[in-house]
Amino acid sequence: MGKNMLRTILFMLLVIKSLVAGDDLIVKISNGKVKGELMTTPNNKTFYAFRGIPYAKPPLGELRFQPPQKPDNWEGVLDSDAKDRMCIQLTSNLQPNESEDCLYIHVYTPQIPKEGRNVSLPVMYVIHGGGFETGSPSEIGPQYLMDYDMVIVYVGYRLCFLGFLSTEDLNCPGNNGLKDQQLGLKWVQRNIQSFGGDPKRVTIYGESAGAASVSFxxxxxxxxxxxxxxxxxxxxxxxxxxxxxxxxxxxxxxANRINSTINENNTSTLELLKFFRTLDVQQIKKTSVELFKEGFIESYNKLILGFGFSGAVEPEHDNAFLAKSPYQSFLSGDFYKVPTLIGVNSEESLFLAVDPNLEKRMMYFDNNTEWYLSRNIDVGNLTTRKLVGKKIRDIYDPSAPLHQNEALSIKYFSDTSFIRPTLKQAQLQSYHTDVYFYELAYYGDIAIAPIPDVPGAGKVSHAQDLMYLFARFGVTNVTSEGDKTTMKRMLTMWTNFVKYQNPTPKPLQLLQNTTWSKIESLGMMPYLLINDTLKVEHNYKKKMMDEYQQIFDYYAQPPLTTY
Incomplete structure (x- = not known):
């Protein structure tokens, strides 16, 4: 065969491939046609990306502080300009791609259904974290997950003031950011088949505030x-x-910080909303930062007192997202009973090791022990509150104040902010449905940021788990063999759960033939310890949980909201 003939054949094959790819990159959904793009995994597997699809009307003007509304239809093929759009963040300055018009969904799929080619893959619906204050779907890429034959969906949702303002009445009952996520789930039910997904096999995933969202x-x-x-x-x-x-x-x-004449005596909540709708985004950002500050370490005090903007118990009405207190609902079994994979990192608050004010702030807790109390433990009398606070502190060290021990200070905040409530939810859920609990203790080379070792504390800080499941900020370069193995193990178990609602449905050599046991007895509660090896252990943090439960049972006052 001559060289010219060979070139001609190769050229024709490329043309045919591009035409097929072009056809595959346009999908029709309920509101119109959308255009996608081709992407590849680190293992060179090709997949389709449809980013920036509107799942709701832009929440602007009169729709600001309202529940999301279904989007309008469009003509032609949508080639979105919102592929990297992020919702307004709790930061001082407006960032590139940051906008109040941010209710977009992103779909990643390995296959598109065509005539004569039926595709029906399990779906993982991803809700990003960031304390309900920051974050976006673009920060946690799907590249690793796309090697596992699933459809991945990311949802953008309103954050902080714009997403979680509540006036505790029907003018603005709150939870609009959570209602955004919910409308996104309904969008998935209507449209995911067009992308090869099975609407009957959707699993919701979240980390940090995303995990709290899943819980909600x-x-x-x-x-x-x-x-x-x-x-x-x-x-x-x-x-x-x-x-x-x-x-x-x-x-x-x-409102008062912007206009000092506004207060509860002279301004109704309806008038308050009208005032808020006149504010530009930069004014909203400026006031939010003045009130709540910005940055991860600044979230430290909020972990105890509650974020300025997050979930809210709404007054009873037909469209209420959350009308009952969370703890009481889990305690009574009043929740949607589906299999749940849930867990924590070994030292969630290890990031406090780089906070130069940790000892000083902990000393404030030690001198004002009522600060150790959670919101449910409200015993009224300050003397009694201080006494109960000391009981909580004594769980960690009955002989000395915590500010003298960095590791115990960090452990207290790890337990209080993340581990204790997450573990308690798992325990309460396990009475009614399958629950698989884990602790991630493996510390590798792909840590988000270098955090110093603290003798006596665990090594894996908050959000480190994301590095083994997602391409954080587009980073896909993993070189350590230990990191690669841990990544493959976590990706296998997490995607197994999406596919089968069981992380270890059959023995695998990669998983050391481990069977991850669900919680069947709190007396010998099993959990998976993920370290250099995989091992089923029992009774995670039992001493801390038992001692705190005794205090909680005696002093907590209904309605029981948090733990």
């Missing part, structure tokens, strides 16, 4: 039947930071 969806009546499984990494609706305290007061304080 288990409690939300209107989210029922939109998914069949849940994954929660390092977060729960039972955490103090996940539920607002005094949201109406926050709303008036916010």
């Amino acid at each position: 969806h288990l409690l939300a009546p209107n989210s029922k039947n939109l998914f069949i499984g849940a994954i929660q990494d390092s977060g729960s609706s039972l955490a103090n930071w996940a539920i607002q305290t005094k949201p109406t007061k926050i709303a008036y304080d916010f």
Whole structure:
């Protein structure tokens, strides 16, 4: 065969391939046609990406502080300009691609259904974290997950002031960011078949505030039947930071900082909303930062008191997302009972080791022991509150104040902010449905940021687990063999759960033939310890949990909201 003939054949093959790819990259959904793009995994597997699909009308003007509305239809083929759009963040300055118009969904799929080619893959619906204040779907790429034959969906949702303002009445009952996520789940039910996904096999996933969001969806009546499984990494609706305290007061304080004449006596909540709708985004960002500060370490105090903007218990009404307190609902079994994979990292609050004010702040707790109390433990008398606070502190060291021990200070915050509420949710759920609990203790080379070792504390800080499941900020270069093995193990177990609602449905050499046991008895509660090896252990943090439970049972006052 001559060279010219060979070139001609190769050229024709490329043309045919491009035409086929071009056809595959256009998908018709309920609102119109959308255009996708080709992407590849680190293992050179090709997949389709459809980013920036509107799942709701832009929440602007009169729709600001309203529940999301279904989007309008469009003509032609949508080639979105919102592929990297992020919702307004709790940061001082407006960042590139940051916008109030941010209710977009992103779909990644290995196959597109065509005539004569039926595709029906399990779906993983990803809710990003960031304390309900920051974050976006673009920060956690799907590249690793796309090697496992699933459809991955990411949802953008309103954050902080714009997503979680609540006036505790029907003018703005709150939870609009969570209602955004819920409308996204309904969008998946209507449209995911067009991308090769099975609407009957949707599992919702979240880390940190995303995990708390997943927990809220288990409690939300209107989210029922939109998914069949849940994954929660390092977060729960039972955490103090996940539920607002005094949201109406926050709303008036916010307004008063901008206009000092506004207060609860002269301005109704309806008038308050009208005022808030006149504010530009930069004013909202500026006031939010003045009230709540910005940055991960600045979230430290909020972990105890509650974030300024997060979930809220709404007044009873037909469209309420959350009308009952979380702890009481899990305690009574009043939640959507689906299999759940849930767990924590070995030292969630290890990031506090780089906080130069940790000892000083811990000393404040030691001198004012009432600060050790969670919101449910409200015993009124300050003397009694201080006494109960000391009981909680004594769980960690009955002989000395915690500020003298960095490791115990960090352990207290790890337990209080993440581990205790997450573990308690797992325990309460396990009475009613399959629950698989884990602790990630493997510390590798792909840590998000270098955090110094603290003798006596665990090594794996908050959000480190993301590095083994997602391409964080587009980074896909993993060189350590230990990291590669841990990544393959976690990806296999997490995607197994999406496919089968069981992380270890059959023995695998990669998983050391480990069977991850579900929780069947709290007396010998099993959990998977993920380290250099995989091992089923029992009774995670039992001493801490038992001692705290005794205090909680005696002093906690209903309604029981957090733990």
